Structures are given as structure tokens and as C-alpha cells.
Amino acid sequence: MAVVQRELVERRRWLTPEQFLEDWAVAQLMPGPNVINLSMVIGDRHFGWRGALSALAGMLLAPLVLVLALASLYGSVADHPTAQGALRGMGAVSAGLVIGTGLKLMKALRHNPMGAFACALIGTLTALAIAWLRWPLTTVLPAMGTVAVAWAWRRLAHTPDKP
Amino acid sequence: MPAAPVDWLSLTAQFLSLSLLSIGGAITVAPDMHRYLVTQHGWLTDAQFSSSLALSQAAPGPNVLFVALLGFQVGLNANAGQVPAYVSWMQALAGSLLTLFAILLPSSLLNHTITRWAQHHQHRRGVRAFKQGMAPIVVALVLSTGWLLASTHGTPAQDWPLWLLTAASAWAVWRTRLHLLWLIGLGAVLGAMGWV
Numbered sequence: 001m002a003v004v005q006r007e008l009v010e011r012r013r014w015l016t017p018e019q020f021l022e023d024w025a026v027a028q029l030m031p032g033p034n035v036i037n038l039s040m041v042i043g044d045r046h047f048g049w050r051g052a053l054s055a056l057a058g059m060l061l062a063p064l065v066l067v068l069a070l071a072s073l074y075g076s077v078a079d080h081p082t083a084q085g086a087l088r089g090m091g092a093v094s095a096g097l098v099i100g101t102g103l104k105l106m107k108a109l110r111h112n113p114m115g116a117f118a119c120a121l122i123g124t125l126t127a128l129a130i131a132w133l134r135w136p137l138t139t140v141l142p143a144m145g146t147v148a149v150a151w152a153w154r155r156l157a158h159t160p161d162k163p
Numbered sequence: 164m165p166a167a168p169v170d171w172l173s174l175t176a177q178f179l180s181l182s183l184l185s186i187g188g189a190i191t192v193a194p195d196m197h198r199y200l201v202t203q204h205g206w207l208t209d210a211q212f213s214s215s216l217a218l219s220q221a222a223p224g225p226n227v228l229f230v231a232l233l234g235f236q237v238g239l240n241a242n243a244g245q246v247p248a249y250v251s252w253m254q255a256l257a258g259s260l261l262t263l264f265a266i267l268l269p270s271s272l273l274n275h276t277i278t279r280w281a282q283h284h285q286h287r288r289g290v291r292a293f294k295q296g297m298a299p300i301v302v303a304l305v306l307s308t309g310w311l312l313a314s315t316h317g318t319p320a321q322d323w324p325l326w327l328l329t330a331a332s333a334w335a336v337w338r339t340r341l342h343l344l345w346l347i348g349l350g351a352v353l354g355a356m357g358w359v
Binding site: 001002010021023028030034035036040052056062063066067071074083088090093095096097100102103104105106109112113118119120123124131144145150151156157 | 329
């Protein structure tokens with residue numbers, strides 16, 4: 001996900017940070033891997049179903065080959081401390097990549113109609129429920145989502161529907 | 164290992180239905196896959212299941228690839244020792260494609276339909292309220308996922324080098340434009356040398 005954010009928003013500028021958050025929100029709520037969902041949506045938006053399929057193939061093929069090769073390799077060295085150490089080190093970095101991406105996405109909340117305080121409150125409560133209390137996503141997401149969307153709905157009241 | 168004969172049809176059906184339940188990513192149905200593959204059918208060992216998860220977490224690419232690794236391993240295990248090695252490898256390859264396809268197809272079709280609808284009605288107040296309201300929640304979920312991944316490190320007092328590595332790579336992604344593969348590579352080297 002860190003890679004997708006960097007490529008699409010920062011390097012290619014196919015999406016603004018705000019658009020990325022919106023599309024990510026939808027991709028997050030749908031079943032299925034969200035990176036895959038997101039890339040198919042973007043592919044489809046620009047090039048129709050052919051774009052969606054190319055995005056899917058592009059996201060999966062090379063990593064699939066790589067991970068299968070790694071798995072075959074790892075199978076023969078699984079008991080070796082060096083291999084286990086390398087796997088642990090890569091795991092620590094990938095956790096950092098996800099956190100860094102989250103920090104970067106906060107910037108996109110600046111223009112949110114709900115205002116900075118409401119955004120911070122909703123974000124903090126969600127993070128506490130998931131990461132600290134370990135409540136299931138299937139409870140937290142509908143509950144927090146309803147409150148947040150209702151609040152955004154109210155705040156959007158003075159801006160009429162665009163045609 | 165004494166693997167039970169694999170029923171590929173039932174395996175595919177199971178993954179097809181899990182696909183529609185995988186809200187928040189395929190990782191959310193991993194516990195159910197474990198129940199099905201390891202506990203119920205014994206097509207995989209516990210250790211094989213966990214190392215598949217860890218490998219796909221560490222490797223670049225979408226995390227959903229752990230599903231392909233599970234299929235790969237099931238294929239390798241199926242009638243292992245009774246068929247030539249190349250048949251085992253072909254089975255493994257077919258297994259990885261089958262499970263990946265099954266976990267992706269239903270969710271992709273649903274996602275495709277709904278986002279098209281939302282795109283078409285993007286100026287409606289309801290659609291805008293949904294997107295704007297969900298934005299801070301999405302940021303919080305991303306940060307929480309990172310936190311949960313990091314919290315497998317163990318106690319900070321003992322495993323502080325791992326925590327430091329995580330914090331440093333978070334900072335590098337946030338503030339620098341360093342290529343992400345360099346960071347992963349660095350983690351692998353530090354880990355292999357036994358420094359973290």
C-alpha cells in the first residue's frame with residue numbers, strides 16, 4: 001500500500017491525496033484485498049475493463065512470481081537463523097512502511113468539511129478501538145462509519161447537490 | 164508428511180465464499196482459512212501456514228499473495244512422495260493460481276459494480292458525505308494496521324532494535340523519497356546479520 005500511494009499520488013500524480021483517500025475508503029469497505037480493489041478502480045476509470053484487467057495483472061504477476069520463488073527458497077532454509085532473521089527484519093520494515101503512509105495521508109484531511117477537531121476525534125477513537133482494544137473491524141467500522149458519515153452529511157448541508 | 168487427499172473443488176468453493184467476507188482485506192479471513200486448511204482437513208501444517216503468512220507480509224506486493232502461497236503449499240503437500248517431483252511442482256503452481264483466482268473473483272466483481280455506481284453519482288450529497296466521513300477512519304485504520312504489524316515485535320525493552328527499525332522506516336516513508344525496496348532490503352540485511 002505504501003508503494004501504491006507513492007507511485008500514484010507522488011510520482012505519477014494520477015490522483016490527489018484527497019482522491020486517494022476517497023478511493024481507498026471505498027476499497028477498504030468492499031470485501032477483497034484493498035490494494036487490488038483500488039488499482040482495478042483506477043484502471044477502469046481511465047481505460048474501462050481493459051484497464052482494470054491490466055491493473056490487476058500488473059499488481060499481481062511480478063510479486064506472485066517473486067513470492068513463490070521466495071517460498072520455494074525459504075522451504076529449504078527455513079531452519080536457518082539467518083533466514084529467520086532476514087524475515088524478521090523485513091517484517092519490521094514493512095510495519096514502518098504502513099505507519100509512514102498513514103502519517104502521510106493525514107495531510108489529506110486538512111480540507112475535510114468535518115473540521116480538524118472532528119477528524120482527529122474520529123481517527124483517535126477508531127485507532128484506539130482497533131489497535132488497543134482489538135475490537136473486530138466488523139463492529140468498529142459500521143459504528144464509527146455511521147457517526148462520521150452522519151456528521152459529514154450535516155456539515156455538507158449548506159453546499160447543495162452539484163448537478 | 165501424511166497429507167490427506169486434496170479436494171480441489173471444495174477448496175475452490177470455500178475460497179470463493181470467503182472472498183465476499185474479506186472486508187478489510189484477505190488477511191481478515193486468514194483465521195478461517197487456518198481452520199479450514201489446517202484444523203479441518205490437514206492439508207497444511209501449522210508451521211507451513213504461519214511461514215506463508217510471514218513471507219507474504221515481508222515480500223513486496225499485495226498481502227493477498229499469502230493466499231497463493233497457501234495454495235502452492237497445499238499443492239506441494241498433496242500426494243507428496245507418490246508422484247515425481249515435477250508433478251508436485253505443477254500441482255503447486257496450479258494450486259496457487261486456483262486459490263488466488265477464487266479469493267479475488269467475487270470481491271473484484273462486486274467492488275467494480277459498486278464503485279462504478281458511486282463514480283456515476285459522485286456529486287450527490289450522500290456519496291460525498293460517505294467519502295468525506297470515512298476519510299479520517301481510513302487513516303486511523305492504516306495507522307492501526309501498522310501498529311498491529313509492529314506489535315508482533317515483543318517487548319520494547321528487549322526488542323528495541325526491531326522497534327527502532329520500524330520507527331526509522333516509518334520516518335523514511337513520511338519524510339524522504341527513498342525507494343521503498345531499499346528499505347525492505349536494508350531490513351533483510353540487518354535481520355540476516357542478527358542485528359535486529
